[in-house]
Amino acid sequence: MPGADAFLRVEHLSHSFGGFKAVDDCTFEIARGSISALIGPNGAGKSTAVGLIAGALKVQSGRVFFDGQEVTRLPAYKMARRGLLRTYQVSREFPLLTVMENLLVPPPDQRGESLLNALFRPSVGRRQDAALASRAVDVLETYGLLPLRDEYAGNLSGGEKRLLELARAEMANPKFMLLDEPMAGINPALIARLDGHIRRLRDQSGITFLLVEHNLDVVERICDQVVVMASGRTLAEGSMAELRQNPEVVRAYLGGGLDERAVG
Amino acid sequence: MDLILPYIATLAIFFFVYNILTWGLNIQFGYAGVLDFTFITFVACGAYFSGVFALGPGQKSTGFEWILGLSWPFPIALVMGALAAGLLGIVIGLIAVNRLRSDYMAIVTLATGTVIYGLVSNYTPLFDGFDGLAGLQTPFSQWLNINYNQFTYLWVGFCAVVMVICWFIAQRILNSPLGRTMRAIREDQEAAEAFGKDSFRVRLIAMSMGAVLAGVGGALLMGFIGAFNPAGWTSGETFVVWAALIVGGRGNNWGGVVGSFVVAVLVNEATRYIPPIPGNATLIPTVRNMLIGASLIAVLWLRPEGIIPEARRRFYQLPLLPGRRTPAEGMGSAGS
Numbered sequence: 001m002p003g004a005d006a007f008l009r010v011e012h013l014s015h016s017f018g019g020f021k022a023v024d025d026c027t028f029e030i031a032r033g034s035i036s037a038l039i040g041p042n043g044a045g046k047s048t049a050v051g052l053i054a055g056a057l058k059v060q061s062g063r064v065f066f067d068g069q070e071v072t073r074l075p076a077y078k079m080a081r082r083g084l085l086r087t088y089q090v091s092r093e094f095p096l097l098t099v100m101e102n103l104l105v106p107p108p109d110q111r112g113e114s115l116l117n118a119l120f121r122p123s124v125g126r127r128q129d130a131a132l133a134s135r136a137v138d139v140l141e142t143y144g145l146l147p148l149r150d151e152y153a154g155n156l157s158g159g160e161k162r163l164l165e166l167a168r169a170e171m172a173n174p175k176f177m178l179l180d181e182p183m184a185g186i187n188p189a190l191i192a193r194l195d196g197h198i199r200r201l202r203d204q205s206g207i208t209f210l211l212v213e214h215n216l217d218v219v220e221r222i223c224d225q226v227v228v229m230a231s232g233r234t235l236a237e238g239s240m241a242e243l244r245q246n247p248e249v250v251r252a253y254l255g256g257g258l259d260e261r262a263v264g
Numbered sequence: 265m266d267l268i269l270p271y272i273a274t275l276a277i278f279f280f281v282y283n284i285l286t287w288g289l290n291i292q293f294g295y296a297g298v299l300d301f302t303f304i305t306f307v308a309c310g311a312y313f314s315g316v317f318a319l320g321p322g323q324k325s326t327g328f329e330w331i332l333g334l335s336w337p338f339p340i341a342l343v344m345g346a347l348a349a350g351l352l353g354i355v356i357g358l359i360a361v362n363r364l365r366s367d368y369m370a371i372v373t374l375a376t377g378t379v380i381y382g383l384v385s386n387y388t389p390l391f392d393g394f395d396g397l398a399g400l401q402t403p404f405s406q407w408l409n410i411n412y413n414q415f416t417y418l419w420v421g422f423c424a425v426v427m428v429i430c431w432f433i434a435q436r437i438l439n440s441p442l443g444r445t446m447r448a449i450r451e452d453q454e455a456a457e458a459f460g461k462d463s464f465r466v467r468l469i470a471m472s473m474g475a476v477l478a479g480v481g482g483a484l485l486m487g488f489i490g491a492f493n494p495a496g497w498t499s500g501e502t503f504v505v506w507a508a509l510i511v512g513g514r515g516n517n518w519g520g521v522v523g524s525f526v527v528a529v530l531v532n533e534a535t536r537y538i539p540p541i542p543g544n545a546t547l548i549p550t551v552r553n554m555l556i557g558a559s560l561i562a563v564l565w566l567r568p569e570g571i572i573p574e575a576r577r578r579f580y581q582l583p584l585l586p587g588r589r590t591p592a593e594g595m596g597s598a599g600s
Contacts, residue, residue, distance in 0.1 A: 056454065080460035087458075094451035096515075097444070098577055104441070105448045106459040112441030115469050119433060125441045150578050172459055 006065070007032040007176055007208045008053065013062035014232075015048055022048040024232035026062070030225070035202055035209040037219040040229035041253050046212045047089060049229065050180050054086040055079040067175060081108060083175035087182060089212075091161035093168075095154025099145055102153045102164060103136040104129060106172035136171060143167045143197070159190045166197055177201070180212045191215070195222045216240070228253060271537065273416045275529055277488055280423040281481045282528035286508045286520035287434040288477030293506075294514035294574075295443055296470030297450030298361060299370035302377025303478055303505050305356075306349040308384070308497040310479025311486040314338070314345030315397040318487075322392065328399070330391050338403030342426075342483040349479025350472045357471035362464055365453070377499065385494040396493020403487045416488075423484050430477050434517050437473060446470055447515070500553075504532050507556050511563045513570025522571050531555045 006029040015023040023045040030036045038046050051057040053064055055076040063072045071079060076086075085106075094102050110132075111117055112125020140146040143163045148156065153164060162182060169177055182198075183191050195218055201207045213219050219226060220240045228235040228243060230252040236243055243249045285307065292298045318341035321333030336344070360372040385394045392398075402415045403422075410418065437443050449456045449463045457463050486492050504527065512523020535552050563570060 054458065056458070076454070076457040077460050077462050080458055085458065088455070092452050092455035092458075094448045094455065096451055096574065097447060101444055101448075101577060105444060105456065105461075108460055110441045110445075113445055113466075115437075115442060115473070118437050118440035118442040122436055122440060129441060150576065152576065168459075 005032050006030065007034075007067060008210065009065040010049070010053065011063045011065070013049065013052055013059065013064070015045075015052055015057065015060050021232050023052065026229065026232060026234050028227045028234050028237055030208060030210050030227075032208055033202065033206055034224045035198060035211070035222050036225040036227065037223040038210060038212045038227050038229060039214070039216070039219060039253065040235070043231075044229040044253075045232040046229055047180055048232075050086060050178055050212060053079075054084060054178055056086075080172070080174075083173075084178060085169045085172050085174035085176065086178040087165050087169060087180055089180045089184060091158070091165055093153035093156070093161050093164055095152060097153055098150050099140070099153050099156070099164060100133065100136060100149040102168055103139060103171045104132055106168050107132050108173065132171075139167050139170055159186045162186050162190070162194065166194065170201065174207060176208045176210070178210050181214065182211060183213060183215050183218055191218060198222060270413050270416050273420050275534060276420050277416070277423050277484070278533040279525060279529045280420070280427045281484050282505070282508060282524035282533075283427055283521055284430045284477050284481040284484070285505050286512065286524045286528075287430060287517050288474040288481065289505050289509050290474075290514055290517060290520050291434060291437060291446075291477065292470050292474035294509060294516070294520075295438060295450065296446040296467050297453075298357075298467050298471055298474075299366060299373065300471065300474065301370045301374040301502060301506075302356065302380075302499070303474075304497045304499065304501040305377040305380055306353060306475040306478035307482035307485070307501075308492070309349040309352045309475070310342075310345035310482030311492040311497075312345070312384070312391045312397065312482075313348035313479070314341040314483035315400060315486045315492055316391065317341035317344045318403070319397060319400055328392055328395075329389055330397060331389065337406075338487050342480065342487065345483035345486070346476045346479040349482065350476040353472035353475025353478075354468060356475075357468045361467045361471060374499065377502075381494065381497070381499070392493075394494055396491060396496075397486075398491040398493075400486065400490040402490065419484075419488050422487075426480060426484060430480060431517065433473070434477070438517065442466070442469070504528055504556060507560045510570060511559050513572035513574065515574030516572060519570050519572035519574075526571075527556055527559060531559070 009029040011027050013023055013026045014021065026045065026049055038049065040046050048057065052059050055074050055078065059072050063070060065071065066079070066082060066084060071082065094105065097105070110125070111128055117124045137146065140149055143166065145160065145163055145167060148160065153161070156164060166182070183194060198209055199222055202209060211223065223240070225237065226240055226243055227237050228249050235252055236246050236249050288306070289300065289303050292300045316330050316332040317334050317336045318338050319330065319333050320335045322328045322330040356373060356376050359376055360369050364372055384391055387393065402412070404418060405415070445456065445461055445466055449461060449466055453463050508523035508527040509520060510523070511527050512521065513519025531552060535548060538548055541547050
């Protein structure tokens with residue numbers, strides 16, 4: 001049975017592309033209010049699992065529970081409305097929208113999105129936009145992106161796009177953030193800023209995090225709990241310290257990384 | 265003077281109508297990224313339905329048959345034509361926009377349009393098949409005693425009024441949160457869905473509202489010409505509107521105005537009044553199509569975003585809540 005404190009629980013999830021089993025009987029749970037990591041070698045099925053949880057892929061077998069309710073096979077936009085926010089391995093900003101507009105898209109329950117309000121009561125949308133823009137200014141300031149507010153998001157640097165992803169995610173008021181390699185391809189100074197933001201969001205807003213991450217230093221520094229996947233299955237769960245003692249995990253994934261660190 | 269003025273008035277009518285059409289396609293493609301390759305079908309829907317609402321009943325014995333035939337005043341018939349086109353937009357949207365993306369969506373719209381074309385031109389009880397609707401009394405003639413030239417000038421004014429209404433519809437959608445969400449879906453559908461946007465619903469709205477404007481344009485053509493048949497809405501006509509939107513600039517409605525003037529009025533309509541060259545009857549239409557194609561290629565090479573690109577929305581345009589301080593300029597930029 002799902003534990004009372006589990007925010008996300010995945011049960012016997014399997015998914016094949018053609019004949020290839022990308023996810024194979026994968027089971028794990030993520031504690032409410034934790035920052036957790038999903039690690040594993042390339043091809044372990046992590047991104048597929050993320051897609052299945054987020055509703056971008058249709059679950060073929062197995063079940064997903066989110067915030068105490070079964071959400072198996074809910075489409076992506078409905079998962080988002082229940083408070084799940086996912087990001088992608090590559091930044092998925094809206095290139096021809098400005099940074100500011102990118103932040104105004106995510107907030108839920110925008111009354112100006114109704115056709116009747118758009119046509120006959122434009123002030124409804126404008127008033128809500130004013131409040132959202134005011135909040136977006138604060139968020140942009142937090143991430144140091146305020147000077148770029150009128151820039152097309154497509155013109156930002158790789159690092160700025162990563163910050164924008166998180167800023168945008170914050171505007172959506174999620175309960176759970178599912179971040180697929182949020183630190184991929186950015187410099188160490190910015191990594192420190194990003195993980196600072198993640199901890200701040202957990203502490204201030206109580207958001208639960210699940211990160212797919214290859215950078216084990218980051219995982220060690222900020223994650224309470226780690227799920228290891230290999231060949232589509234859950235190999236082990238626990239803290240980084242525990243996992244390092246697990247010979248199976250070391251063989252499958254940690255080996256190289258651990259040795260390097262032991263030397264360095 | 266007796267020839268020039270009506271000629272200019274006719275071109276003005278086509279200009280106004282094509283403005284409405286490019287704005288309609290802009291809502292579908294420029295805002296929401298829906299590849300509608302059967303836009304002319306919505307124009308035809310508006311023309312046919314405004315026609316059968318305004319015409320008297322068709323009679324099989326006389327060789328003219330069509331549905332309805334209610335003899336309603338033309339302005340009301342125009343609204344009905346627009347609504348019918350909007351409904352057709354939802355129907356084709358349900359088929360094409362649901363689950364399909366980009367090129368697949370485009371092919372399905374084209375295929376659906378071809379099916380409708382075949383049905384309408386062969387099934388005579390609907391809109392009199394390939395002969396089409398004809399014999400519409402000039403609108404307003406039941407109230408005003410005017411000759412045809414006077415009607416043309418009156419129609420310029422009527423089209424202008426309708427155009428202004430359509431401008432407000434297009435602009436209000438563009439500048440609303442709905443328009444912003446449409447553009448976000450255009451940029452990255454999957455990412456927009458990850459923020460809880462129901463891209464299917466939003467694209468269906470875009471499809472339908474674009475079709476409403478197409479229907480309005482079609483009804484204005486019907487009222488002006490008084491007749492409409494399948495020769496007037498071959499699939500090539502769709503690409504005149506597409507060319508106008510791409511050349512003028514998508515994502516903003518001024519681009520649509522420029523495009524419809526250059527492509528649809530200067531190239532497509534103005535050249536229709538050049539007398540055919542003896543012995544070379546098809547030369548002018550062929551050159552016309554070549555010009556449209558050439559202008560499209562030139563714009564895509566030299567200025568792919570169109571003559572008037574989509575405007576960047578500056579933040580100072582957004583009103584801040586009262587008491588909110590102005591954000592300081594010149595702060596350090598984000599890292600990397």
